[in-house]
């Protein structure tokens with residue numbers, strides 16, 4: 001019998017791509033999203049790609065009663081992938097309580113409902129922000145690197161959520177979890193039917209690059225060119241969102257079908273550190289489109305350099321990033337062109 005996965009935040013950027021990969025791997029998907037940072041048309045995009053319409057419930061995960069009604073309606077949910085969260089670092093500094101409430105109450109509600117409805121597997125979207133700035137000897141960073149004090153309320157919610165899941169599993173509840181620590185997700189589905197829809201001024205580099213290339217933003221600022229890196233700009237590990245989505249399928253198979261530890265942690269990155277300057281340069285080369293950019297002063301709170309050691313994901317989870325950076329950047333541009341064609345931006 002087909003297994004059913006509840007995907008919270010499933011109309012969002014990573015959730016929509018993961019829904020596609022889950023369906024293509026043979027799972028039934030139920031999406032729960034309150035549409036606070038996405039729209040219901042995404043469900044049409046998913047259906048166009050896979051030929052299967054996922055079930056969709058517009059529900060806020062903080063509303064326990066409404067959430068429970070979803071578990072009661074779809075009786076045979078086997079696993080949950082929990083994407084739903086507020087994720088803007090800057091906003092979290094201005095509105096910390098909104099972030100603490102949304103990101104922890106959602107999690108608590110799901111964890112409390114799981115044993116009641118016999119749901120066994122839980123995959124959590126964490127982030128490399130938990131590592132802060134790793135010391136030189138901890139780069140590339142492994143899952144065993146020390147967790148550092150969070151730089152923002154958003155980052156802190158990821159750490160707190162990891163701890164809540166760990167403590168719950170250690171209490172002996174019959175649940176298994178995989179915590180995926182994402183590096184920097186980028187790109188869009190090659191069909192350009194789903195992608196990233198930033199609200200207002202983008203916080204992430206790639207939407208800023210594509211919007212500047214499109215003329216929506218006047219200029220891209222590269223913050224800081226005096227870091228201790230080969231070209232002086234910050235270094236990150238950019239992971240193609242379709243590759244990232246596939247890591248969730250592997251993680252779900254692992255918690256539901258394999259005899260493994262009750263809680264495991266995996267870095268989801270390429271193992272390739274790329275500078276901000278290189279991203280802009282590669283984007284221009286991959287698309288043939290010029291980006292108006294200049295250097296600006298360092299931005300407070302930015303980490304200088306971090307990239308993944310993905311050996312554990314490669315060898316234990318059986319997942320590996322397949323795509324080249326240029327390919328991912330091309331899909332981001334194709335998606336931006338599609339948004340323009342549809343008159344979205």
Ligand SMILES: NC(=O)c1ccc[n+]([C@@H]2O[C@H](COP(=O)([O-])OP(=O)(O)OC[C@H]3O[C@@H](n4cnc5c(N)ncnc54)[C@H](O)[C@@H]3O)[C@@H](O)[C@H]2O)c1
Pocket residue numbers: 008009010011012013014015032033034035036037038059060061062082083084085086087102106125126127128182183184185204
């Ligand atoms: N994109 C990144 O750079 C990145 C990096 C590391 C970790 N993550 C984590 O991955 C997850 C998904 O990120 P994304 O980039 O797809 O974000 P996104 O904003 O595109 O998707 C999140 C979705 O959750 C929904 N949502 C938010 N609060 C909700 C609630 N209370 N109830 C129901 N739905 C709710 C939003 O409407 C949105 O559709 C988040 O947990 C995020 O913190 C993202």
